[in-house]
Structures are given as C-alpha cells and as structure tokens.
Amino acid sequence: GNSVTQMEGPVTLSEEAFLTINCTYTATGYPSLFWYVQYPGEGLQLLLKATKADDKGSNKGFEATYRKETTSFHLEKGSVQVSDSAVYFCALTTNAGGTSYGKLTFGQGTILTVHP
Amino acid sequence: EAGVVQSPRYKIIEKKQPVAFWCNPISGHNTLYWYLQNLGQGPELLIRYENEEAVDDSQLPKDRFSAERLKGVDSTLKIQPAELGDSAVYLCASSLGGIPTDTQYFGPGTRLTVL
Numbered sequence: 001g002n003s004v005t006q007m008e009g010p011v012t013l014s015e016e017a018f019l020t021i022n023c024t025y026t027a028t029g030y031p032s033l034f035w036y037v038q039y040p041g042e043g044l045q046l047l048l049k050a051t052k053a054d055d056k057g058s059n060k061g062f063e064a065t066y067r068k069e070t071t072s073f074h075l076e077k078g079s080v081q082v083s084d085s086a087v088y089f090c091a092l093t094t095n096a097g098g099t100s101y102g103k104l105t106f107g108q109g110t111i112l113t114v115h116p
Numbered sequence: 117e118a119g120v121v122q123s124p125r126y127k128i129i130e131k132k133q134p135v136a137f138w139c140n141p142i143s144g145h146n147t148l149y150w151y152l153q154n155l156g157q158g159p160e161l162l163i164r165y166e167n168e169e170a171v172d173d174s175q176l177p178k179d180r181f182s183a184e185r186l187k188g189v190d191s192t193l194k195i196q197p198a199e200l201g202d203s204a205v206y207l208c209a210s211s212l213g214g215i216p217t218d219t220q221y222f223g224p225g226t227r228l229t230v231l
Contacts, residue, residue, distance in 0.1 A: 004158075030216075031216075032216045032217045034219075036222075042224065043119075043120075043207070043222045043223055043224040043225055044159070044207065044209075044222040045222070046219050046220075046221075049217075049219065051216075051217045089158050089159075091158070093216035093217075094216055095216050101216070102147070102164070102211075102215055102216050102218065103161050103164065103172060104149075104151075104159070104161065104220055106158025106159050106160070107158050108156070108157050108158050109156070109157065109158050
C-alpha cells in the first residue's frame with residue numbers, strides 16, 4: 001500500500017533560519033507528491049506539488065524536489081518568517097488502478113513554529 | 117471564485133445522537149472527497165465521489181456512516197448514532213477530476229465533539 005512518513009515535530013526556529021522538513025514515501029504505482037499547509041484556524045491549502053521524478057515544486061519561497069531514487073520529497077525554505085508558522089503535510093496520490101487511484105495519502109503532519 | 121464550503125463549522129452533540137455535515141464543492145469540480153482528521157494526524161479518506169457515484173467508500177464505516185451526493189454537486193455526510201470516538205474534524209475536498217495529478221481543494225472542515 002501507500003504510506004508517507006514525515007519527520008516528527010514540532011519544529012521551532014528563529015526568523016530567517018533555514019527550514020527542512022523531511023518526507024519519505026512508499027507507493028504502488030507512480031506517485032504524484034504534494035505538500036499541503038494548514039495555517040491556524042484555516043483549512044488545508046496546497047503549497048506545492050511535483051508529478052514526476054526530478055521535478056521541483058516551488059511556492060512562496062518553499063521548494064521540494066521529487067527524488068525517486070531515495071523516495072523522498074523534502075520541504076525546504078531558505079529563510080522562514082513568523083507567518084510560516086503552521087502545520088505542514090506531505091502527501092501522495094498514485095496512478096495505480098482500483099479504488100486507490102487518485103486517493104491522497106497524508107503523512108502525520110509537522111508543526112512549525114517560527115519565533116521573531 | 118468561491119472555495120469549498122462546509123457547514124456547520126463546529127458541532128457539539130451527545131453520544132448516540134445523529135449528526136450531518138454539508139459540503140458544497142467548487143463549481144465545475146466533478147470529484148468530491150470526504151476526509152476524517154483526528155487530532156495530530158493527517159487526513160484519511162472516507163469516501164470519494166465521481167459526479168454522483170461513490171467510487172471509493174472502502175474506508176467508510178457503513179454501520180453508522182452514510183453519505184450522498186445528489187445531482188453530483190452538494191454532498192452530505194451523516195453519522196447515526198455518533199460515538200465518542202467520532203470526535204474529529206471532517207474535511208470536504210473537491211477536484212476537477214479524479215486523476216492523481218489533480219489538486220484537491222479543501223474546505224475549512226467541521227469540528228465535531230461528541231460528549
């Protein structure tokens with residue numbers, strides 16, 4: 001089956017620090033990979049995605065590269081801001097047949113807190 | 117463009133009572149999803165609709181949960197009777213189609229508390 005493993009949190013950083021949140025996966029079929037973010041009091045929002053190996057997704061200064069050889073999709077940002085404080089979820093869907101087709105499988109989420 | 121709308125945002129009920137959640141997806145989105153999110157965990161799919169057809173309900177506890185998507189637009193998720201363990205956030209999402217590369221857009225969720 002499909003599964004996503006994220007680094008355990010919470011992660012606490014000072015403003016302008018470098019961020020990495022690790023994400024690895026196992027999948028049946030060819031996965032598409034996503035990072036979703038959940039700001040306090042808000043719903044899940046797509047942050048970025050990558051649909052094939054070596055693709056880099058990017059948005060709002062965040063980046064993640066689809067690494068098939070290491071089955072990873074780590075999230076990075078060079079300089080975090082207080083407004084980046086949120087819960088970050090790594091997720092995947094696959095093109096495997098049956099009922100799993102297009103189904104999003106999420107990691108457990110990583111809480112990020114950024115202090116001024 | 118309006119996003120996915122869910123109501124109510126919060127619901128508190130006593131165990132054994134029924135409860136229903138409503139979702140209005142983004143206009144033109146054929147695929148609708150209901151997810152369950154327990155505290156400190158990622159969402160888990162309960163049911164997926166393609167238009168009005170439930171194409172994946174394998175994770176829906178059918179003894180107490182039911183869902184419908186009449187006319188392939190709005191959807192309702194029902195629990196009857198509710199149990200203490202049903203306390204969670206129920207998320208609705210929609211996408212243009214059910215292909216893996218589609219972006220799923222999420223509503224704000226309904227936070228259910230069962231006392």
